[in-house]
Amino acid sequence: MPAAGAFDRNCEIQRRRDLSALAVANRPRYDSRMATCLLYRQIPARIPRFYRVELAMNLFSEVSVLREWGVAGRNGQSVINNYANLRDASKAADQYRNRALKRGYARA
Numbered sequence: 815m816p817a818a819g820a821f822d823r824n825c826e827i828q829r830r831r832d833l834s835a836l837a838v839a840n841r842p843r844y845d846s847r848m849a850t851c852l853l854y855r856q857i858p859a860r861i862p863r864f865y866r867v868e869l870a871m872n873l874f875s876e877v878s879v880l881r882e883w884g885v886a887g888r889n890g891q892s893v894i895n896n897y898a899n900l901r902d903a904s905k906a907a908d909q910y911r912n913r914a915l916k917r918g919y920a921r922a
Contacts, residue, residue, distance in 0.1 A: 851911050853919035854886065862886040865914040867907050872896065877903035881910055 849869040856862045868880040876896045884890020897903035 849907070851907070852922040853911070853914050854922050855917070855919045857918065863919075864890065865919050867910050867914075869900075869903055869907055879903050879907050879910070883914075 851867045853865045854862060855865070862885070864882075864884065864886050866880075866882040868882075870878050870880060872878045874896075876898060877900050879895045879897065880892060881895075882890050882892040895903075895906065897906065
C-alpha cells in the first residue's frame with residue numbers, strides 16, 4: 815500500500831496536468847490583448863496627462879474595461895469594470911473614450 819504522502823503528491827501532479835490542459839484548451843478566451851486606446855492631453859504651461867481604455871477578457875469569461883489616467887511619467891489611478899458580453903463592454907469603452915476626447919485628450 816502506498817504511503818499517504820505519495821498519494822497526495824500523485825493527486826497534485828494530476829491536478830496540475832488537468833489545469834494545464836484546461837489552460838491550453840481555453841487559451842484564446844483568456845487573451846488579454848483585445849483593444850487599447852491611449853490618449854494624451856498636452857496643454858501649454860500644464861503637466862501632460864494620459865488616459866487609457868483597454869478591453870480584456872478575464873478568467874470568469876467576462877469582458878473587463880480597464881481605465882487608467884493620470885500625469886504622464888507617474889503612477890496614475892485605475893478602475894476595472896466587468897461586463898457580461900463584448901457588446902456592452904465595447905459601448906462603455908467607447909463612451910469613456912469619447913468623454914476623454916471631449917475633455918481635450920488626443921490619440922497618441
